[in-house]
Amino acid sequence: APNLESYYKTVDSSADAFIDRLRKAVEIPSISAEDERRQDVVKMGMFLKSQLEGLGAHMEARPLGKQPGKEHLELPPAVIGRYPAKKDESKKTILVYGHYDVQPANMSDGWSTEPFKLSIDDKGRMYGRGSTDDKGPVLGWVNVIEAHQKAGVDFPVNLLMCFEGMEEYGSEGLDDFIIQECKPGKFFSDADACCISDNYWLGTEKPCLTYGLRGCSYYSIEISGPGQDLHSGVYGGTAQEPMTDLVRVMGSLVDTDGKIQIPGLYELVAPLTKEEQALYKNIAFTMDNLYESIGSQTGIFPDKESTLMGRWRYPSLSLHGVEGAFSAPGAKTVIPAKVVGKFSIRTVPNMEPADVDKLVYKYVQSVFNKLGSKNTMKCYLQHSGKWWVASPDHWNFTAAAKAVESVWHTKPDLTREGGSIPVTLTFEQATGKNVLLLPMGSSTDAAHSINEKLDRRNYIEGTKLLGAYLHYVAEEPAT
């Protein structure tokens, strides 16, 4: 095992400087969803680039073109880099990804502290937008490089970096860029494995390595009839109402216990093996964890195993809402002329998105046909992203597991996630290499919510972990 003592000590003694680095980053409101903040997103990218250049990395800010649909807006650049600047051919090359943009945040949303000022409380909780998503983890890589230099420890791998500034707004332009730069002779072409730190522990105490994500297929059901919205007093009882048809179709998709009603859908799901079933028992998770995070006791299953399987390895269907109907507070007596119901299916191995589409269209059409309505119905896919599952036996994962044991003195949980991180699949497909999700923050960090935070402990031990991971990677026999 590598001797990491002096590296760990240097991280501890640099903790204040590292927190100061995070403070500076949080103060740049790099909100990718807001046009008027675009210059702050770019500023944040430049901050990141200059921090890494200051440590001797070779960095480039690569333009990604105009923002689709907003042609007056330039996309923030992909900030990519290599450390050490000159490749050491004797070492493995690890490609890491993170994003330097953040979700919107306003004091008026209910924040207890200024969202763009890092506020540390007496329990070491560091509040601020982007603290855990994803500025803390991104700066973790910067800290790793700096701590190695300060400690005089040889850097164990070639590090390739890919940091984007549009993740919270659909990663516009990034997929094509990654695919291009993974081609032979290009910037990312020599990656041996990938590591993404942009998700969270399942709980608050036990680190995890994440090897699977669900996919997502998002559908619209559009039902229209009258040429314009009608007054329900004048036309109620004489015209067929699209909204009546829509709630009936939407109501046929899933039941209260989350059971999807679309025939054939569950047959696409990979069967549960004895081996996989056994894995769930030991995961650090309790029903109280669920109840705490959803803020109620309204779970579907009474037990941990079913709940984790419901999140990770079975599909789910959620009804998100209706476009075109009355949605404000108060009372409006409109008959909407055209309504669009939105729902999505979280997909899992081995559901092929195209097969899911076919079953959905067929079922929705059959339910609508049974209504005998004169209205017009269209069901269509808005977007879909495929599920992803990596092999946790790969050296990329075993190295990370050893690093967790070294830093946290416990074996990590091997987890999957219910949500999707589309860039994961892009990296896997573009590099053809193993991708590891190595989270820094914990389940209570409230990414995307008010009072987002990163615990000091997670940031500092997380920096140790990222560095240790690279050392164990260097030691693992390549496959």
Next chain:
Amino acid sequence: APNLESYYKTVDSSADAFIDRLRKAVEIPSISAEDERRQDVVKMGMFLKSQLEGLGAHMEARPLGKQPGKEHLELPPAVIGRYPAKKDESKKTILVYGHYDVQPANMSDGWSTEPFKLSIDDKGRMYGRGSTDDKGPVLGWVNVIEAHQKAGVDFPVNLLMCFEGMEEYGSEGLDDFIIQECKPGKFFSDADACCISDNYWLGTEKPCLTYGLRGCSYYSIEISGPGQDLHSGVYGGTAQEPMTDLVRVMGSLVDTDGKIQIPGLYELVAPLTKEEQALYKNIAFTMDNLYESIGSQTGIFPDKESTLMGRWRYPSLSLHGVEGAFSAPGAKTVIPAKVVGKFSIRTVPNMEPADVDKLVYKYVQSVFNKLGSKNTMKCYLQHSGKWWVASPDHWNFTAAAKAVESVWHTKPDLTREGGSIPVTLTFEQATGKNVLLLPMGSSTDAAHSINEKLDRRNYIEGTKLLGAYLHYVAEEPAT
């Protein structure tokens, strides 16, 4: 029959001046729903008051207090008046109502002409917000007074006027005011009958008198579960979703053909008599009228009679929308924590609102119970207004029918309406007298929509009609 020739001729020769009066009124954007237009609403009230004072009427602008929920805003006044200024005890007294506020309108909504400029095309269609709803009819009463003076014809009745400036925003403050002013010794206490010109012909060619309106009971179904909105990736398949329950409950209320599924509801409806059934045959209405006005062929019934009964004399249930769910264009993968479904029931004789409430609550609760959900459901009434039916045999109606024959050379259709005009019931109850709805505009006037218009013919002949109505009222034997 009264000799109305010189009055009619004077109306014709004053047509340009009357249109000019409407032009001035349309140019005042008296939008009651927009705070920043409140001064224009007041300005319009003052315009109306000064026009009538110029003709010798006794006018008062009565304050109605602060706007509930917007305490910085003064409600526009009730502009009330009496003509002639001194009561002639030998004549009947007719209380007329109208409103001087209008719906919002913006060029960007799709208007073909400036909404606050009266634009007259070569077919005599006078486009402009408020032209038909309700500035044209209100100014009709002003025109009636002026034409009598110009023609030197004795005014046949005592006219009491009640014009409000908040009709399009819920008639805030008006009900209490009317009830007060109808008490003995107060401003409206000596009304012998009421006339409201604020609705429309059933079609475009045949005038009508309206003697019935449906009521409206507006309900919310609120279903909540999680403490906050959840991400469908993380929690889909593990938490019960309020939206799933809501669409199932909403889907159980009414079917595609408008048949209400609430047990017992139709039993509250007054049975159809042979006499009533016979009335529908002769009404000037065709299925093409329906298809044209809804802009599609998606009617419930194939025939005129069933369609008119569906609109006028049977209840209907419309699903208006969902509050709290995702309602914007695009895709958002939220699981809403709390959703509120909105629906309303149009009520008819003899449905008592309290009985309807009871049946609704019982049924919604039973459907929700069957779901076996851990979520929490509340169903409650937002507001209700009762249906109204007047006696069309009253002298108020027979006078109006004779006036229609005199002006339009045809017997009017006796119609009911599917919508509600709550002030109608208020006047009936506060005065204890017969209320007549005497429309000026036609079914194609597009009140509340873009390109609202009033046909020149309807405005000028309508002015004749309002005056003729007062003369026939004077002749009818009082009951």
